[in-house]
Amino acid sequence: MLFLAFFVLVPMALIVFYAFTTIEGTFTFANIQKFWIHPEAMQTFLYSVVVALITTVICILIGYPAAYILSKMESRKAKLLVILFILPMWINFLIRTLATVALFDFLKIPLGEGALIFGMVYNFLPFMIYPIYNILQKTDQNLIEAAQDLGANPRQVFFKTIFPLSIPGITSGIIMVFMPVISTFAIAELLTINNIKLFGTTLQENIYNGTWNYGAALSLVMLLFIGITVVLNGEGSSKAAEEGNLI
Amino acid sequence: MIKRILSSSYLGILLVMLYAPILIIVIFSFTEAKVLGNWTGFSLKLYASIFHGGLHHSLTSALWNTLIIGLIAAAASTVLGTMAAIGIYNLLPRAQKAMQMVNTIPILNPDIITAISLFLLFVSLGISQGYATVILAHITFCTPYVVLSVLPRLRRMNPNLYEAALDLGATPLLAVWRILLPELKPGMISGFILAFTLSIDDFVVTLFTIGNQGLETLSTYIYADARRGGLTPELRPLSAIIFITVLALLLVINQRAAKKKL
Amino acid sequence: MRTTAKPKFRNYLIVLVLLASVISIFNACKESNESRKKVLKIYNWADYIDEGLLTEFPKWYKEQTGEDVKIVYQVFDMPEVMYTKIAMGKEDFDLTCPTQYVIEKMLKNDLLLPIDRNFGKTGSSLGNISPFLRNRMDAFSVPGKKAVDYMVPYMWGTSGILYNTKNISKNEAQSWACLWDPKNKGKILMKDHYWDVYNMAATVGFYPDIVSGKRTRYDVSNDHADADIAMVEKQLKALKPNLAGWEADFGKEMMAKGQDWLNYAWSGDAVWAIDEAKKVGVSLDYEVPKEGSNVWFDGWVIPKYARNVKAASYFLNYLCQAKIALRNMNVSGYCSAVATPEIIKAQSDSTLTETVNLNYFFGPGNGKLHINPIQYPDSSVVDRCVLLHDFLDKNDQVLEMWSRVKGNNVN
Numbered sequence: 001m002l003f004l005a006f007f008v009l010v011p012m013a014l015i016v017f018y019a020f021t022t023i024e025g026t027f028t029f030a031n032i033q034k035f036w037i038h039p040e041a042m043q044t045f046l047y048s049v050v051v052a053l054i055t056t057v058i059c060i061l062i063g064y065p066a067a068y069i070l071s072k073m074e075s076r077k078a079k080l081l082v083i084l085f086i087l088p089m090w091i092n093f094l095i096r097t098l099a100t101v102a103l104f105d106f107l108k109i110p111l112g113e114g115a116l117i118f119g120m121v122y123n124f125l126p127f128m129i130y131p132i133y134n135i136l137q138k139t140d141q142n143l144i145e146a147a148q149d150l151g152a153n154p155r156q157v158f159f160k161t162i163f164p165l166s167i168p169g170i171t172s173g174i175i176m177v178f179m180p181v182i183s184t185f186a187i188a189e190l191l192t193i194n195n196i197k198l199f200g201t202t203l204q205e206n207i208y209n210g211t212w213n214y215g216a217a218l219s220l221v222m223l224l225f226i227g228i229t230v231v232l233n234g235e236g237s238s239k240a241a242e243e244g245n246l247i
Numbered sequence: 248m249i250k251r252i253l254s255s256s257y258l259g260i261l262l263v264m265l266y267a268p269i270l271i272i273v274i275f276s277f278t279e280a281k282v283l284g285n286w287t288g289f290s291l292k293l294y295a296s297i298f299h300g301g302l303h304h305s306l307t308s309a310l311w312n313t314l315i316i317g318l319i320a321a322a323a324s325t326v327l328g329t330m331a332a333i334g335i336y337n338l339l340p341r342a343q344k345a346m347q348m349v350n351t352i353p354i355l356n357p358d359i360i361t362a363i364s365l366f367l368l369f370v371s372l373g374i375s376q377g378y379a380t381v382i383l384a385h386i387t388f389c390t391p392y393v394v395l396s397v398l399p400r401l402r403r404m405n406p407n408l409y410e411a412a413l414d415l416g417a418t419p420l421l422a423v424w425r426i427l428l429p430e431l432k433p434g435m436i437s438g439f440i441l442a443f444t445l446s447i448d449d450f451v452v453t454l455f456t457i458g459n460q461g462l463e464t465l466s467t468y469i470y471a472d473a474r475r476g477g478l479t480p481e482l483r484p485l486s487a488i489i490f491i492t493v494l495a496l497l498l499v500i501n502q503r504a505a506k507k508k509l
Numbered sequence: 510m511r512t513t514a515k516p517k518f519r520n521y522l523i524v525l526v527l528l529a530s531v532i533s534i535f536n537a538c539k540e541s542n543e544s545r546k547k548v549l550k551i552y553n554w555a556d557y558i559d560e561g562l563l564t565e566f567p568k569w570y571k572e573q574t575g576e577d578v579k580i581v582y583q584v585f586d587m588p589e590v591m592y593t594k595i596a597m598g599k600e601d602f603d604l605t606c607p608t609q610y611v612i613e614k615m616l617k618n619d620l621l622l623p624i625d626r627n628f629g630k631t632g633s634s635l636g637n638i639s640p641f642l643r644n645r646m647d648a649f650s651v652p653g654k655k656a657v658d659y660m661v662p663y664m665w666g667t668s669g670i671l672y673n674t675k676n677i678s679k680n681e682a683q684s685w686a687c688l689w690d691p692k693n694k695g696k697i698l699m700k701d702h703y704w705d706v707y708n709m710a711a712t713v714g715f716y717p718d719i720v721s722g723k724r725t726r727y728d729v730s731n732d733h734a735d736a737d738i739a740m741v742e743k744q745l746k747a748l749k750p751n752l753a754g755w756e757a758d759f760g761k762e763m764m765a766k767g768q769d770w771l772n773y774a775w776s777g778d779a780v781w782a783i784d785e786a787k788k789v790g791v792s793l794d795y796e797v798p799k800e801g802s803n804v805w806f807d808g809w810v811i812p813k814y815a816r817n818v819k820a821a822s823y824f825l826n827y828l829c830q831a832k833i834a835l836r837n838m839n840v841s842g843y844c845s846a847v848a849t850p851e852i853i854k855a856q857s858d859s860t861l862t863e864t865v866n867l868n869y870f871f872g873p874g875n876g877k878l879h880i881n882p883i884q885y886p887d888s889s890v891v892d893r894c895v896l897l898h899d900f901l902d903k904n905d906q907v908l909e910m911w912s913r914v915k916g917n918n919v920n
Contacts, residue, residue, distance in 0.1 A: 040912050066261055069254040080501050081258065087493060088265050089444045091486045094469050098478060099268035102284040134437055138403045172395050175354055183357030193754020194701050197915060203357055208589040209908055219360045226355055282762045285789045303560050303582040370598045454590065459550055459600045461581045471555035471586040474758050
């Protein structure tokens with residue numbers, strides 16, 4: 001805990017420090033103001049949020065059934081398959097993305113928004129499947145049987161019992177997918193030939209081109225925005241978790 | 248029956264999609280062209296030249312470093328993450344939520360921000376950068392993922408087991424070791440795998456904490472080459488080899504487990 | 510349920526102690542002052558030097574000075590990262606090789622140390638650098654600091670258009686206007702690099718003024734007046750719809766695959782691409798358009814926090830020897846700043862029919878050389894190329910313009 005506190009909070013403090021200062025070191029709100037005044041950063045951010053939402057939703061739609069099927073399979077086989085889903089992640093990110101570009105060229109599909117979404121989903125799907133699978137696997141069989149005994153049909157069993165219990169897994173998946181999508185820049189760069197700019201690119205440009213302070217301010221704004229969303233979300237999910245625990 | 252076929256084919260299609268780009272990498276590892284996508288005739292030359300790196304900027308040492316850093320960082324994160332998860336679990340609900348938020352920050356933060364902030368941290372503390380700082384940095388961003396894997400498992404666990412063990416005369420340490428950890432093991436394993444995956448693929452954080460002693464990981468090696476002369480073509484056979492090796496290992500382990508059950 | 514507090518606390522303590530000891534062990538392995546004097550830390554682009562030299566230099570150094578030295582070599586992928594690490598991280602690299610505008614920034618921000626020219630019995634090969642580059646280098650001098658004392662050019666080149674000869678004629682490629690030509694829509698890759706692109710747009714926009722003599726090319730490229738920035742913005746916004754996209758490093762590969770027809774490229778990359786493309790039957794060529802362009806060079810400098818200036822300076826001396834320069838040229842594929850008769854001999858290609866006037870680079874008597882004109886541009890080409898300066902105070906403004914051009918994705 002102490003470790004976490006130190007290594008997480010102190011760098012965060014540094015970011016806050018940078019966000020509120022200019023290059024000379026004087027305290028100023030100018031950086032935050034810049035964000036509001038310049039529509040491009042805001043628009044890029046909102047666009048990225050939309051892309052992230054679409055990606056997350058698609059990942060859930062594709063990933064949940066996959067995780068469900070896996071959880072129903074024989075444990076040994078399921079474990080093997082889950083690892084197979086994670087395996088592509090071990091090939092370096094850059095070459096994977098380049099191979100996706102090559103794949104698209106090969107199939108003569110033009111690069112652009114569609115390619116971007118595909119690339120994002122491709123990259124983050126395992127991160128959604130994994131937590132959902134984990135939680136589905138631990139779902140107490142007794143609960144399901146109890147529901148069945150009480151006369152529920154398979155559909156009701158799923159929607160009223162299994163699904164709500166798996167929500168913490170979905171939440172984990174969302175956390176691991178949503179934000180990273182906003183901040184990844186290489187995928188957007190390669191799969192849309194830089195035509196589509198995501199917020200991650202904006203950040204990277206600012207840091208690399210020397211306008212650190214603005215970059216730090218940008219990331220703080222982003223963090224606050226997401227942080228608020230997570231807190232609101234957290235209210236919902238912890239309640240569900242608690243209800244699940246009341247056996 | 249139909250359900251079975253449908254579900255298997257669903258998984259099958261997904262896997263095909265996931266592996267299509269990998270297949271491309273493997274196919275093009277058999278040609279010498281520097282550009283991925285060009286075919287200049289069948290050749291095994293790239294396979295031969297993978298391990299002929301120079302002393303200084305070599306693919307082999309980068310690979311080796313990546314593996315070592317990954318394993319150490321993943322192991323440490325798993326230990327720390329599990330301890331943190333247990334710690335969080337024992338807090339009052341309000342403090343729990345707060346700690347969970349703190350935990351989630353490294354996941355939510357864009358990796359370049361994590362990179363720069365850690366870089367500045369190490370600079371201001373005067374810590375000489377190199378292996379140690381990279382590992383520490385990796386631990387910082389991997390641990391939250393471990394916590395995320397272990398915590399749900401903790402929540403699902405029957406709280407009475409631990410108390411029962413204590414009642415039966417076990418010391419707290421023994422109870423933790425014999426009862427708690429085995430329950431958490433699956434969560435810990437998935438946390439470990441997740442941490443390892445994240446560590447070997449990481450680029451930006453590694454870039455900024457790598458110091459000036461000539462340390463390189465696979466990611467920094469690849470990106471540095473990509474900027475200059477295009478992606479190192481030797482990367483394709485290397486990826487293919489890594490992939491086949493891990494796949495083979497998996498199958499072997501799987502077979503072994505099957506035999507055990509019988 | 511609550512686990513008891515004791516084991517938890519004790520475990521944390523153990524971990525903390527372990528961590529602390531790990532850190533202190535690594536810190537203890539930190540070089541002591543004395544041994545640091547025997548190390549030479551070099552920070553360079555990837556694949557930009559013959560690595561065999563890194564093992565041979567220590568032997569040469571021992572011969573020349575009787576001292577030992579060990580080379581530690583680190584690569585960076587972008588000069589901005591290098592700049593950040595040195596400026597903010599105070600990394601103690603002894604040598605690094607940035608592009609000229611970054612050198613300018615470093616010199617102005619007092620981040621460089623002068624080269625130690627006391628070469629004793631060895632003598633200096635630094636004079637091997639072409640007078641052409643030495644003269645242009647002077648433009649970077651700051652009051653009190655002459656550029657020539659702080660940098661040694663390494664590789665140089667021009668920027669221009671890399672084009673697919675099947676779809677674009679040589680005539681078309683001789684003007685930047687072909688990038689704005691709607692017939693090429695969707696087949697153009699622009700560099701995602703605001704220095705070069707600014708220059709191109711400004712040169713194109715103010716070409717009438719250049720032709721009439723009202724403004725010089727140098728002025729157009731380096732004045733950075735508000736009106737200039739506005740002109741650049743106008744030109745780029747007109748260009749954007751015509752592009753396939755912006756690339757930072759994969760343009761030459763996409764050209765070599767025959768996917769696009771036009772690409773803003775640096776001469777070194779163009780040579781690479783033309784070669785690669787030949788292997789798959791794609792024919793590429795390179796032109797520096799008539800409106801004008803820029804000459805760039807990468808140079809070695811000694812950063813402020815260096816601890817082994819002597820070995821660093823000797824290394825620079827070493828690099829300027831003709832044979833060594835040739836080896837680096839071969840490995841990197843770029844064109845060396847060194848200009849001696851050995852280079853001419855090695856690089857001349859008698860199978861080439863056209864000749865190039867390289868008096869400006871190699872000195873008088875070299876007006877008709879049979880040599881690759883992309884690597885060694887003719888004097889007429891160089892006459893229309895300027896050296897670009899850093900944007901300095903105007904940097905923020907130009908960046909804002911740049912982000913307006915690249916746009917929100919709604920456009």
